[in-house]
Amino acid sequence: MPGDPIRPLTIALCQFAPRKGDTAGNLARIGRLCAQAATLEPRPQIVQFPETALSGYFVEGGVREVACTAGALAYDLDDAYRTACASAGIEPVPLDVVVGFYERWRETLHNSAAYLTIGLDDGPPNVRHVHRKNFLPTYGLFDEERFVERGTDIRVFETPWGRAAILVCEDAWHSISGTLAALDGAQLVFISSAAPARGPWPRNDGIPGPYSAARWERLIRDIAEEHGVYASFVNLVGSEGGKRFFGTSHLVGPGGDVRGRAPVWDESFVSLTIDLDDLVRARADSPLLSDLRVALPHVLDNVKRVTEGWPVQLAYDGPEPAAADLLRGARGFTTGEFAIPEELLQKANTVVRALPEHLPVLRHGVRDQGGPPPLVLDCELTEEWLVGFLREELARRGFGKAVIGISGGVDSAVSAALAVEALGAENVIGVRLPYRTSSPESLEHAQLVIDALGIESRTVDISPAVDGYLVHEPDADGARRGNVMARMRMIALFDLSARYRALPLGTGNKTERLFGYFTWHADDSPPVNPIGDLYKTQVWQLARHLGVPDVVVNKAPTADLIVGQTDEGDLGISYARADEILNGMLHGFAHEALRARGYSKEELTIVAQRLNGTHWKRRPPSVALLSQSGIGESYLRPVDY
Numbered sequence: 319m320p321g322d323p324i325r326p327l328t329i330a331l332c333q334f335a336p337r338k339g340d341t342a343g344n345l346a347r348i349g350r351l352c353a354q355a356a357t358l359e360p361r362p363q364i365v366q367f368p369e370t371a372l373s374g375y376f377v378e379g380g381v382r383e384v385a386c387t388a389g390a391l392a393y394d395l396d397d398a399y400r401t402a403c404a405s406a407g408i409e410p411v412p413l414d415v416v417v418g419f420y421e422r423w424r425e426t427l428h429n430s431a432a433y434l435t436i437g438l439d440d441g442p443p444n445v446r447h448v449h450r451k452n453f454l455p456t457y458g459l460f461d462e463e464r465f466v467e468r469g470t471d472i473r474v475f476e477t478p479w480g481r482a483a484i485l486v487c488e489d490a491w492h493s494i495s496g497t498l499a500a501l502d503g504a505q506l507v508f509i510s511s512a513a514p515a516r517g518p519w520p521r522n523d524g525i526p527g528p529y530s531a532a533r534w535e536r537l538i539r540d541i542a543e544e545h546g547v548y549a550s551f552v553n554l555v556g557s558e559g560g561k562r563f564f565g566t567s568h569l570v571g572p573g574g575d576v577r578g579r580a581p582v583w584d585e586s587f588v589s590l591t592i593d594l595d596d597l598v599r600a601r602a603d604s605p606l607l608s609d610l611r612v613a614l615p616h617v618l619d620n621v622k623r624v625t626e627g628w629p630v631q632l633a634y635d636g637p638e639p640a641a642a643d644l645l646r647g648a649r650g651f652t653t654g655e656f657a658i659p660e661e662l663l664q665k666a667n668t669v670v671r672a673l674p675e676h677l678p679v680l681r682h683g684v685r686d687q688g689g690p691p692p693l694v695l696d697c698e699l700t701e702e703w704l705v706g707f708l709r710e711e712l713a714r715r716g717f718g719k720a721v722i723g724i725s726g727g728v729d730s731a732v733s734a735a736l737a738v739e740a741l742g743a744e745n746v747i748g749v750r751l752p753y754r755t756s757s758p759e760s761l762e763h764a765q766l767v768i769d770a771l772g773i774e775s776r777t778v779d780i781s782p783a784v785d786g787y788l789v790h791e792p793d794a795d796g797a798r799r800g801n802v803m804a805r806m807r808m809i810a811l812f813d814l815s816a817r818y819r820a821l822p823l824g825t826g827n828k829t830e831r832l833f834g835y836f837t838w839h840a841d842d843s844p845p846v847n848p849i850g851d852l853y854k855t856q857v858w859q860l861a862r863h864l865g866v867p868d869v870v871v872n873k874a875p876t877a878d879l880i881v882g883q884t885d886e887g888d889l890g891i892s893y894a895r896a897d898e899i900l901n902g903m904l905h906g907f908a909h910e911a912l913r914a915r916g917y918s919k920e921e922l923t924i925v926a927q928r929l930n931g932t933h934w935k936r937r938p939p940s941v942a943l944l945s946q947s948g949i950g951e952s953y954l955r956p957v958d959y
Contacts (some may be wrong), residue, residue, distance in 0.1 A: 327479050327506075328591045330355045330362040331567040333580045335556030338374035338714075339959050341384050345372060348417065349398025351587070352436065356403065356411050358589050363479060368510050368554040368567075369418035369487050370429065375512035376558045377420070379954035381427050381465045385420040388432045388448045396436040396443040403437075410437035414446075414477065416484065416552075418510045421448065426467045429454070431484045431510045433475065447475035449484035453492055459514060459561060474502035480594060487511040490537060490551075493544075500545035500607055501614070505597055507547055509538060512554045515564035515703060520696040527582040528699065529691075531566045535576070543574030546601040548592060555585055557710035559956045562703060572600035583706050689915075690905040693897060695856050697863035701736070704848045708740035711846045712821055714958050719820035723811055724748040724775070725878065726763030728861050728871050729849060730825040734771055735864040736848050737823055743772040747818055751807040754781040760878045763870050770867060776814065780806045800877070804837035811844070821846060829854040829893060832900055833925075834932025835885070842935070845957075853897040891924050899925045 332351055336344040348367060355365045369375065372391070373384035386394075395415065403410040414435050421430035428450040435444040450469025454462035472495055474483045483499035483506075490496065490509045499507050517529025525532040534551065542549040549570045554563035568579040569590050578590040601607060610617070623630070712720065720737045724730050737746045748768045752761055761777075768775045783806050788794055794802070811822045824847030830836050831850060849857055854875070861871045875885040875893070886892050899921060902912050909922050934940075938950060947953045 325594050326591050327364070327594055328360045328362045328589060329550060329569060330358065330365045331550065331552050331569065331578075331580060331588045331590070332365055332367050333552065333555050333565045333567045333584070333586045333588070334367050334371050335554065335563075335585050336371055336374045338558060338956065339377060339380055339384055341373050341386070344374075345394055345398050346402075348372070348415075349395060349400075350402040352395075352399045352413055352415060353402035353406055353408065353410075354587070355589075356413060356437075357406075357408060358587075360589075360591060361411070362413070362589055364414040364416065366416040366508055366510065366550055366552045367418060368552045368563075369431065369512040370420060371417055371510075371554070372419035374556075374558055375554060375563075376561065376956050377959060378461070378465060378956050379952075380956075380959050381420050385422040385427050387422050388430070388434075388445050391417070391419055391432060392434045392436070392443040392445050395434060399436050412437050412439070416508045416510060418486065418512075420466065421450065423448075423450070427465065428469060429462060429466045429486060430469070431486050431508070433477070433482065433484060433508075435478075446477060447473070447482075447484065449473075449486060451486040451489060452495070453488040455488050472498045472502075474499060474504045480505045482506050482508060484508045484510070487513065490541060493540075496541040496545055496547075496549075497610070500547055501611065504547055505594060507541060507549045509541075509549060509551045511551065512563060514561040517691065518695050518700045518703065519692045520694060525566075526579075527564045527566050528703070531564045531582065535566070535568060538568065538570050539574045539576070542570040542572055543604070545607050546572045546597060546604065548572060548594075548597070555583055557707050557714075559958055560707070560711075562707055562710075572597050573603070583702065690901045690907060693853060693855055693901055695852075695859045695863075697860055700852075700856075700860055701739070701863065704736050705740045708737060708823075708846070708848055711958075712741065715821060715845070717819070717821040719745040719747065719818055720823050721747045721749060721811060721815050721818055721820040722823045723751055723807055723825065724764040724767055725751075725825070726757075726760035726767070726870065727875060727878075728866060729827050729854075729857055730764075731767045731866045731870050732857055732861050732864060733823050733825045733848055734767060734773065735861075735866060738771050738773060744774075745820075746771070746773045747814065747820055748773045748775045749811060749814060750775065750777040751780055751810055752777070753784060753803050754779075757876075757878050759873075760876075763867075763873070766867050767870060770865075778810050778814075780810060783809075801837045801840070804840035808840045808843045823847065824850060826850055827854050827857050828852055829897055829900065830885075831936060832904075832932075833889065833896070833928040834935045835889065835928075836935070838935050853901065854893040855897045889924070889928070891921055895921055896925055900929065903929065 348371065352365055355362050377384055400410050412435060414433065416431060416433050418431045421428045430448055430450045432445060433447040435446060438444065452469050452472065454466065454468055456463040472483065474481050481503045483504040485495050485507060496507060513530060513534060515528040515530055519529065521529065521532060523532050525535050538549045538551045552567040553565055555565040556563055564582055565580055565584065566582055567588065569577045571577050577592065578588050580586045580588045712718065718741065720741060722730060722734050722737060724734060734746060734748055750761060750764045780803060784802050787802060788799060815822045822844040824844035826836055826841050826847060827849050828851050836842055852860065858871060876883055877885065889896065899912060899917055912922055913919065943951060
């Protein structure tokens with residue numbers, strides 16, 4: 319039975335970056351963080367960790383290897399906590415912990431979060447509740463339903479301080495989840511998440527971080543305010559396979575007010591004290607939960623009608639239907655005969671007759687408001703995002719240095735500038751890789767970038783190596799010769815990578831990648847690319863923000879494989895137009911919709927043909943699949959596992 323409620327209640331939000339797949343190491347760190355929480359003043363009663371804190375989120379086919387039972391987790395975390403306390407010379411105290419993990423339960427695998435009490439004086443750790451994620455995202459970046467089973471319950475449970483519920487990530491995106499928790503008496507809803515950052519465009523909502531951070535905060539505030547509950551959101555940080563988790567964990571009061579927030583990107587501990595009596599005040603001011611309880615029988619009738627597909631006969635006059643709202647009748651409201659006044663009918667008919675004439679205007683307005691995401695960048699946010707990405711990706715692979723081909727173009731300049739900020743100029747090697755027909759201007763601009771960044775440089779003339787092969791292929795045309803040059807440059811970069819113990823960095827932008835405007839197994843070969851999800855026009859924005867020399871930013875882009883060649887001349891369309899069209903196509907806008915936005919049939923055909931004809935260049939090689947354990951099909955392990 320629960321004891322007397324604890325008022326006030328202190329909660330520590332622990333924004334955590336687990337090491338992918340390292341459950342033992344992550345468990346030890348969580349134990350140390352719990353020991354640290356025990357030393358805080360006031361001491362938290364609860365420490366909340368994010369979704370899948372024990373293993374990392376994107377483990378794909380590795381779920382089975384990292385999953386454990388809730389009981390094993392409780393005992394192991396209790397041991398880790400006591401060990402950490404002993405190392406710090408402090409006595410363990412009872413502590414409630416909310417922690418996300420992949421769970422093995424009844425011979426199935428789940429994405430779960432457990433509420434545990436550890437450090438008890440008089441007995442083993444206590445598993446108070448386990449929530450198994452109900453809603454499994456299997457779209458976009460996510461493929462959860464392939465690897466774990468759905469939970470089917472959202473239940474409130476008793477704690478020493480009151481009643482709580484747990485939701486895991488997408489559970490919170492469905493409003494009925496918070497409603498069920500509140501109806502069952504939850505005072506505090508814990509939401510643990512592994513939400514990747516998305517949306518680098520500028521905003522004026524005052525919420526730090528990417529667009530997805532602002533979207534999450536609005537969601538958590540809605541859950542708390544609608545139901546008069548506290549809502550505590552804790553998100554992962556760190557980087558997994560190119561996807562950075564944004565953090566910004568926060569706690570929201572029952573009036574929808576943010577009581578405290580963790581920073582963007584970084585691991586942190588935020589300890590907040592709340593007064594559970596605020597629930598009474600908030601529900602008195604806005605009794606929405608009370609209204610819902612009263613209306614619940616009718617709400618459930620409607621849910622049953624919708625799910626069972628009851629036939630409905632529409633009626634707008636005459637006596638009220640038999641399934642009348644009895645509560646309204648009991649309160650003295652009645653429905654009698656109702657007739658639509660003739661003047662209203664005439665007005666309605668006039669509006670309907672006029673609609674076709676006005677529809678293009680209406681569609682234009684909707685289209686302008688509902689178009690694809692903007693291509694304008696919040697450059698400061700994007701810089702922080704990509705610098706952190708590079709630091710984490712290189713550290714995970716065990717590299718402290720990077721090597722990058724400096725072509726004299728804006729893409730390589732931006733990648734190099736980001737690398738310098740992430741690793742320091744002393745840890746970046748810029749390599750000029752000219753061929754004998756390369757433009758002298760490209761060499762000059764490459765040196766300008768190298769000098770501006772203050773990085774070590776090498777110049778490797780690839781002419782002898784390229785000509786040594788092409789002498790046997792005298793009929794090779796310009797495209798073949800250009801491909802040989804591009805692949806020779808990658809040979810040099812990867813060899814220098816071994817010499818300097820430095821990871822090669824990619825410099826291909828999103829527009830080039832979508833158009834297939836690169837040499838396969840050459841430009842796309844480096845294992846880490848900071849700008850691969852930025853369109854060319856966005857790279858230009860970031861270049862100006864980073865202070866790339868104007869002459870490099872403003873010149874016509876060229877691969878410099880053939881004298882006089884330019885990218886836009888090859889493509890047959892400007893980058894500005896191409897990026898807008900690609901952005902629309904990738905967000906589901908059909909040709910007809912894009913034509914209405916002012917793009918010509920010829921432009922759309924150029925972009926569509928290049929996009930649809932180069933999918934093979936963006937995928938690994940096709941391998942004949944003969945077994946049930948095909949690599950990359952059935953045997954799935956992320957690159958950073």
